Structure formats: structure tokens, C-alpha cells
Amino acid sequence: MTRFAHDQFAKEYLEELLAPFGEVKAPRRVAGEVREIDVWFAPNTPTNSPPEALGLLGRLAATPALFEPFRNAA
Template sequence: MTRFIWDKFSKDFLETLLSPYGTVVVSKEVTSEIKEIDVYFSPNISEIPSQLGLLGRLCQNPCLLEPYRNPITLDSLNDCLSKRFAIREIFQREAK
């Protein structure tokens, strides 16, 4: 669920920017406890255009994107890491 205008803008912006190059899932739920990944991106082309700069390099592989308006806190960083580990666990289960 998007609560703030910045959240909506950043999710919509990343979805619009990245959708020509792969699959974008906005507000992907993580089942360990009800958590939501802001943007999950999975590329469907072999190379993302260099015009995207660092974002393009990050998106060469499937990735989670959590844009922040203000500097990230330690708690927010830990929350991002827990989402990353939860999604990794889901993919490992699916691979078996």
C-alpha cells in the first residue's frame, strides 16, 4: 500500500522507466510477515541501456528497489535487508 505521494511517484517513475527492459512488479508482498517491496525488477533484455547509468547497472540482474526521500536510517536499512533475505528464501524454495 502506498501511503505517501513520494512513494507513489517513485514507484510509478521506476515502473515507467524500467518496464521497456524487463518485468516490473510494484508493491510485491513478502509472505514472512506482511511486508512489501517497493519495486521488484526482472530484466527481459540482455543489456539495459547505458543512459540509465548506475540504475541500469543495478538492473542488469533481478533486483529490489526501495527509493527513499530522506537519508535512510539503520532501521530502514535492516528492514530492506530482511525483505531481501525473504525474497531470496522464496526463490530458493521455488528452485527446489
């Protein structure tokens, strides 16, 4: 559970956008120190052409990736 509404929204939004293109896990525990990443994504199949509809996010999601949404509170 997250303390900030924006963080929860960003995780859910990324999950919905990326789900048709591969495996999404939000949140996902990371081995080592007790840490947790916001969103883990692994594409269904490695591809040279990322989903055009997602723009930059599609290019980032062409390979397995970690996403950490950030909101500047200032």
C-alpha cells in the first residue's frame, strides 16, 4: 500500500498501459536489502518495434524494465 495517491495512480496507470504488451507486476519485491520497486515489466516477446501508440513509454518497454513514477511535490 502506498501513502500517496499519485504513486498509486501512476502504478495502476502503467499496469493498464503495459498489460497488453507483456507481464506487469506492481509492486514487486527485490532481493537484497528490503526494497520494493513500483512497476516491473517484461514484454511478451522481444521485439525490435515497440508499441507506437505508447510513444516513449513503448520504446522503454521494448525490453524488461523497472518503472519508478516520481512526482515533484514542489
